[in-house]
Amino acid sequence: DAGVIQSPRHEVTEMGQEVTLRCKPISGHNSLFWYRQTMMRGLELLIYFNNNVPIDDSGMPEDRFSAKMPNASFSTLKIQPSEPRDSAVYFCASRREAYVADMNTEAFFGQGTRLTVV
Amino acid sequence: AQKVTQAQTEISVVEKEDVTLDCVYETRDTTYYLFWYKQPPSGELVFLIRRNSFDEQNEISGRYSWNFQKSTSSFNFTITASQVVDSAVYFCALSEDNQGGKLIFGQGTELSVKP
Numbered sequence: 001d002a003g004v005i006q007s008p009r010h011e012v013t014e015m016g017q018e019v020t021l022r023c024k025p026i027s028g029h030n031s032l033f034w035y036r037q038t039m040m041r042g043l044e045l046l047i048y049f050n051n052n053v054p055i056d057d058s059g060m061p062e063d064r065f066s067a068k069m070p071n072a073s074f075s076t077l078k079i080q081p082s083e084p085r086d087s088a089v090y091f092c093a094s095r096r097e098a099y100v101a102d103m104n105t106e107a108f109f110g111q112g113t114r115l116t117v118v
Numbered sequence: 119a120q121k122v123t124q125a126q127t128e129i130s131v132v133e134k135e136d137v138t139l140d141c142v143y144e145t146r147d148t149t150y151y152l153f154w155y156k157q158p159p160s161g162e163l164v165f166l167i168r169r170n171s172f173d174e175q176n177e178i179s180g181r182y183s184w185n186f187q188k189s190t191s192s193f194n195f196t197i198t199a200s201q202v203v204d205s206a207v208y209f210c211a212l213s214e215d216n217q218g219g220k221l222i223f224g225q226g227t228e229l230s231v232k233p
Contacts, residue, residue, distance in 0.1 A: 043221075106168045107221060
């Protein structure tokens with residue numbers, strides 16, 4: 001199993017440019033999460049999908065952020081236009097939804113994309 | 119409201135010492151799940167353990183052990199005979215039932231194990 005794959009690993013862009021982060025979840029996992037990690041705010045959930053449908057995007061900071069999941073094996077997080085305060089590590093995670101009552105499964109994380117907006 | 123508190127920001131120990139990382143959580147749900155993740159210097163987040171709220175049995179995995187106490191809302195993590203490779207940031211996280219697996223993370227504890 002290749003694990004959750006994110007690309008690129010590092011991205012440096014100028015303020016105002018569009019940035020697209022990509023994620024391939026683990027095969028068979030039907031929940032996908034985008035988290036952001038900063039020194040100030042720690043790890044925070046941006047959005048999550050279940051069966052390719054966005055369920056909760058309350059963590060998306062602004063309209064400049066958008067996320068899509070066109071199919072079960074691919075998701076993108078787009079920032080347009082990017083700003084210096086968007087600089088962070090963005091993690092994608094996936095998990096297999098538990099269909100047994102009172103159960104939960106763990107999420108597995110990708111290696112993250114370190115975004116720097118200058 | 120749900121919350122996870124890791125009061126220890128940084129811990130430094132010498133190799134072979136035992137070390138305990140504290141985690142206190144808040145939730146109104148009766149069914150919830152607790153997790154520990156490790157973030158080594160390379161940056162990835164590595165899953166360590168998951169515990170259900172209805173299972174208070176402690177768990178041991180090699181040098182790692184976890185103590186879950188609902189009475190004090192704590193889920194502490196102990197590393198026995200620490201090694202340099204244990205140096206990392208450790209995160210405790212909470213997921214409430216029917217929340218789709220969303221994780222609420224603590225701020226993390228940076229553990230430094232010196233030779």
